Amino acid sequence: MRNIVFGILVIVFALTSCSQDDESLQRIDQVLNIYMKSTTNQDLLNAKKNGSYSSFSVNDFLGDKDDSPVNTFALKMRQDSTYYLEYIAGAKRKKFDSAGTTYYSRMRVTLTKTVDNKPESTIDTLEIHYRNSPNLFQVSKVFYNKKPVFSKEADNPAWINNVTITK
Numbered sequence: 001m002r003n004i005v006f007g008i009l010v011i012v013f014a015l016t017s018c019s020q021d022d023e024s025l026q027r028i029d030q031v032l033n034i035y036m037k038s039t040t041n042q043d044l045l046n047a048k049k050n051g052s053y054s055s056f057s058v059n060d061f062l063g064d065k066d067d068s069p070v071n072t073f074a075l076k077m078r079q080d081s082t083y084y085l086e087y088i089a090g091a092k093r094k095k096f097d098s099a100g101t102t103y104y105s106r107m108r109v110t111l112t113k114t115v116d117n118k119p120e121s122t123i124d125t126l127e128i129h130y131r132n133s134p135n136l137f138q139v140s141k142v143f144y145n146k147k148p149v150f151s152k153e154a155d156n157p158a159w160i161n162n163v164t165i166t167k
Helices: 002-018
Strands: 027-029 031-037 055-060 073-077 083-087 102-115 118-132 136-144 147-151 160-166
Touching: 055 073, 136 160, 147 160
Parallel strands: 027 136, 031 160
Antiparallel strands: 031 083, 055 102, 073 083, 102 118, 118 136, 136 147
C-alpha cells in the first residue's frame, strides 16, 4: 500500500513540476530568407538564367575547424519562381557582450557561376547579429560583406526575416 501511495505522489510531483505557462517560454526568431539580385533586378539564385549562380556553399568562420560547413542553408523557390536561400540555424554564435544580450555568427559564402564555360567563384561574408532577452532570441542585424543589408527593431513580430542582397 505504501508503494502505491509513493508511486502516486511521484507521478503527481512529476506532472506538476513539468507544467509551465506560455509566458515562461522564450520565443526564437532566427529564420532568414536571403534573396540575391543584380542591379538590373535579375534573380541571381536562378541557375537557369545567364549570369546567375549555379551553386553555393557556406562555411562557419566560428566553427570548430577551418572547414565547418553550415548545412542548414537550403535553396528554395517562391510561387512566383523567385529563388532564395533559407537559413534556419546552424552556425555557431559568440557573445558580443559579457551580459549575453547580443550574439553574432559569421559565415563564408561561396557562390559559383559559369563564365566562358569555366566555373568562377565569388567568396563573400555573411554576419548575423542576434538580440537575446528572457522572452525573445531574435535576429537584429545582417551584414553582407560588412555592409548592413537588414535590421529589425526589438520585439518586431516578424518570424521570417527577408534579406535582399544586390550584387
